[in-house]
Amino acid sequence: MATLIGYAKFSAKERNVDLQHEALNAAGAYRIWTDGTSGVAANRPQWQDCLGDLQPGNVLVVNVL
Structure with a gap:
């Protein structure tokens, strides 16, 4: 069975990632990376770490809300 890796980020509208984390946990993600920035040009270090760990x-x- 494949290992599920999760990624969540704050959106411009929704500043809380709790629902994303709940959905990713329910999907079976063993680890979740979260970036606390929004915007197209934002620096997303957790996204880079997530990709590097795959x-x-x-x-x-x-999970996008």
């Missing part, structure tokens, strides 16, 4: 066979789950 291994062959992992599944990236991104």
